[in-house]
Amino acid sequence: IDEEDPARLDELLEPMHAADIADVIENLSAARRRTFMSLWSGEIDGDILSEIDESIRDEIVELMPKSALADAVREMDSDDIVELIEELDEPEQQKVLDALDESDRAAVEQSLTYPEYSAGRMMQSEVVTAPEHWTVGETIDYLRNEDEHLPDQFYHVILVDPRRHPVGYVALGRLLSARRATPMRDITEDSFRPIDAFANEADVAYAFNQYHLISTPVVDEHDRLVGVITIDDAMEVLDDEHEEDILRLAGVGDESSISDTVVETLWQRLPWLGVNLATAILASFVIAMFEATISQIVALAVLMPIVASMGGNAGTQTLTVAVRALATKSLTGSNVWRVVAREAVVGVLNGLCFAVVMGVVAWIWFDGINLAGVIAIAMVVNLFVAALAGILVPLTLERVGADPALASGTFVTTVTDVVGFFAFLGLAQMVLL
Amino acid sequence: IDEEDPARLDELLEPMHAADIADVIENLSAARRRTFMSLWSGEIDGDILSEIDESIRDEIVELMPKSALADAVREMDSDDIVELIEELDEPEQQKVLDALDESDRAAVEQSLTYPEYSAGRMMQSEVVTAPEHWTVGETIDYLRNEDEHLPDQFYHVILVDPRRHPVGYVALGRLLSARRATPMRDITEDSFRPIDAFANEADVAYAFNQYHLISTPVVDEHDRLVGVITIDDAMEVLDDEHEEDILRLAGVGDESSISDTVVETLWQRLPWLGVNLATAILASFVIAMFEATISQIVALAVLMPIVASMGGNAGTQTLTVAVRALATKSLTGSNVWRVVAREAVVGVLNGLCFAVVMGVVAWIWFDGINLAGVIAIAMVVNLFVAALAGILVPLTLERVGADPALASGTFVTTVTDVVGFFAFLGLAQMVLL
Numbered sequence: 001i002d003e004e005d006p007a008r009l010d011e012l013l014e015p016m017h018a019a020d021i022a023d024v025i026e027n028l029s030a031a032r033r034r035t036f037m038s039l040w041s042g043e044i045d046g047d048i049l050s051e052i053d054e055s056i057r058d059e060i061v062e063l064m065p066k067s068a069l070a071d072a073v074r075e076m077d078s079d080d081i082v083e084l085i086e087e088l089d090e091p092e093q094q095k096v097l098d099a100l101d102e103s104d105r106a107a108v109e110q111s112l113t114y115p116e117y118s119a120g121r122m123m124q125s126e127v128v129t130a131p132e133h134w135t136v137g138e139t140i141d142y143l144r145n146e147d148e149h150l151p152d153q154f155y156h157v158i159l160v161d162p163r164r165h166p167v168g169y170v171a172l173g174r175l176l177s178a179r180r181a182t183p184m185r186d187i188t189e190d191s192f193r194p195i196d197a198f199a200n201e202a203d204v205a206y207a208f209n210q211y212h213l214i215s216t217p218v219v220d221e222h223d224r225l226v227g228v229i230t231i232d233d234a235m236e237v238l239d240d241e242h243e244e245d246i247l248r249l250a251g252v253g254d255e256s257s258i259s260d261t262v263v264e265t266l267w268q269r270l271p272w273l274g275v276n277l278a279t280a281i282l283a284s285f286v287i288a289m290f291e292a293t294i295s296q297i298v299a300l301a302v303l304m305p306i307v308a309s310m311g312g313n314a315g316t317q318t319l320t321v322a323v324r325a326l327a328t329k330s331l332t333g334s335n336v337w338r339v340v341a342r343e344a345v346v347g348v349l350n351g352l353c354f355a356v357v358m359g360v361v362a363w364i365w366f367d368g369i370n371l372a373g374v375i376a377i378a379m380v381v382n383l384f385v386a387a388l389a390g391i392l393v394p395l396t397l398e399r400v401g402a403d404p405a406l407a408s409g410t411f412v413t414t415v416t417d418v419v420g421f422f423a424f425l426g427l428a429q430m431v432l433l
Numbered sequence: 434i435d436e437e438d439p440a441r442l443d444e445l446l447e448p449m450h451a452a453d454i455a456d457v458i459e460n461l462s463a464a465r466r467r468t469f470m471s472l473w474s475g476e477i478d479g480d481i482l483s484e485i486d487e488s489i490r491d492e493i494v495e496l497m498p499k500s501a502l503a504d505a506v507r508e509m510d511s512d513d514i515v516e517l518i519e520e521l522d523e524p525e526q527q528k529v530l531d532a533l534d535e536s537d538r539a540a541v542e543q544s545l546t547y548p549e550y551s552a553g554r555m556m557q558s559e560v561v562t563a564p565e566h567w568t569v570g571e572t573i574d575y576l577r578n579e580d581e582h583l584p585d586q587f588y589h590v591i592l593v594d595p596r597r598h599p600v601g602y603v604a605l606g607r608l609l610s611a612r613r614a615t616p617m618r619d620i621t622e623d624s625f626r627p628i629d630a631f632a633n634e635a636d637v638a639y640a641f642n643q644y645h646l647i648s649t650p651v652v653d654e655h656d657r658l659v660g661v662i663t664i665d666d667a668m669e670v671l672d673d674e675h676e677e678d679i680l681r682l683a684g685v686g687d688e689s690s691i692s693d694t695v696v697e698t699l700w701q702r703l704p705w706l707g708v709n710l711a712t713a714i715l716a717s718f719v720i721a722m723f724e725a726t727i728s729q730i731v732a733l734a735v736l737m738p739i740v741a742s743m744g745g746n747a748g749t750q751t752l753t754v755a756v757r758a759l760a761t762k763s764l765t766g767s768n769v770w771r772v773v774a775r776e777a778v779v780g781v782l783n784g785l786c787f788a789v790v791m792g793v794v795a796w797i798w799f800d801g802i803n804l805a806g807v808i809a810i811a812m813v814v815n816l817f818v819a820a821l822a823g824i825l826v827p828l829t830l831e832r833v834g835a836d837p838a839l840a841s842g843t844f845v846t847t848v849t850d851v852v853g854f855f856a857f858l859g860l861a862q863m864v865l866l
Contacts, residue, residue: 144609144610144612155588171586173583173584175605176608214664214665238672239642243757246753247753250750251749252750256754262779273787276742284736287735298728301720301731304734305713324680335460346698349695353703
């Protein structure tokens, strides 16, 4: 469709939501995207631009004519512009900044002074405030007069003192249902909790989720109101955090996207496969220590991957639960030892179950009661160690300030491989030779 | 602290947010929780009750005195009551229903007629509506008079026709900033998209995320307004879906929680470890086919886990990216073959990289150029197969209507283990003997 006809494109895309159009653009191949942009780039508005995935934003901004870009960014809220600019290369950044009018540019540049992944980067500077001594009637009259300058979406009116410190906020539903003479101060919400502009975005998202916030004011180091964060931004961060966790657990670069090229994908995955190769070679050294034993009893070579594989799986189960619990802050000082103890007990019980099963299988298969005993004991040992590694590795990483999702998997499977091979082959050497 | 003194407990918990109190209760051990409940159960209000994790709600409701429960549920919105009731056993369900007044009970029972995980279960029946022909002034006057009966939080006024079909909605911010004489119909939002009460909750959450909705009306099979879903409910579903994905990918029961007992945890994990044992034994059969070869060249036993492990890791990487892309609907018919081709190419390139590395390592370690060649070729084959399995298995599961996160991991590692061992040992038998 996008080979020829801009009018037909218009017709097709017209009824679609900006987010869906952005998805269409993302799903085009790189070559077709260029054709698409040459036909339709003038029509890309602010809504579409803020929905487009980071990985191709640079390309899109570069291909947009200056005038279309200026129109697009002028209708965007400052938080969306900040998000757009963050991911762009230098020349495209400048192109966007030049397209802004002065007050917007000042707001965006202010936001960019806060560290990456901070509340200051998430907030929009467009806020609706009222002096703390106003009544409901005064506020409504003011809002009617300011119609032109209000943000697209807002959910609270923030009360400020003369030095612009936020002292409370009023939900619009409350404002609408109150009598005109009611002082604003009397109908503020309990959920009011201003956020420091330097706070980490993950903590902000956690607060939104935990306290069911819709919007919350952001203050600078002098407690002065500098912006507001709304729930859609928090939802996006939450989504990104989840994505990051899941990708990191699998050892994939956390910025990976379905529209990446072959080379990008390769670079994301090679490092982790490299680490895995190193740990697999480490496990091989353990096997090599028992070469003589294996050459006498080849059944050991047949059975040894089972012990390692069960350990790896059990360790990953525990690990995943632990990483999630840490991410949702439900694994804390007060219950950590109870959870560790539970995992250890579950590890031993799992081990006993599969020791019996595997013992019987090995006995029947290789007709050796001693071999059966060896694999049974190795199974218990490895599943116990897997459980401990699965919970202690992420806890340790968290304590030293690393992301527990990032490297836990590799550590845990290294431990279960090494322990699994060592326990099984070592016991076999002692018992069977 | 909770051993003795209810007054001291009051003092400590008083300033805390309901969600934090719920977390405290969840983190208590079972025995201490009973003590806690005997001291403090009368103080548990609706906010706390709706924050408490499903796994212990039953216990809490059972331990609450009838009067406290009645007070608690009376202040809850109908969607929170439905969520509470869904997870309770029969006698506790009845206890909650009895505590409700008649209109609330009718709303809750209505909601429960919709299937589990549907929009009908997520919605609250408390809605704010206005006839479509009203003006801004009429609406505001009406809201002031209805003050008592309005829900705690609402973000839109829904316009309905005389047969209660929703025809549009007006954001409160817009309502506040418009002149009193403006017809409501002139200031409705573009984002209006009513949701079918039978729609799946995951699709509802997707719509909220994709279209940045704050609240959206729910209609029954006759297109009549029956309730409204707000963003906090959607955020919760999104959170649950993520949790489910991540836990299923790791082969942990998707209802697992940090406050589960040893027995619950064991039951969640045993089935998947059992499946893994079966597939590990399958891989062992492949090794057993080559027992004679291994007994002549023990180096094969040392190196074979490396090939399998690299395949498993590469497969998991691809798989995770594919499962996430399916969950976020960014892997669709239009780009599926491009993504499959990309993964296949990345698989071969990864394979070539690690074939060179592993070839050199094997050559140096065992001083055999033929062995080095065998492991290099097996590596390329297995990483290529891993990439294909990693993308095709979840796609197939999705196509047959299964959850791609659920069983993909096991399928993929089975494929990579079997292919890895077979390619390496089979080639070795042909080349080295």
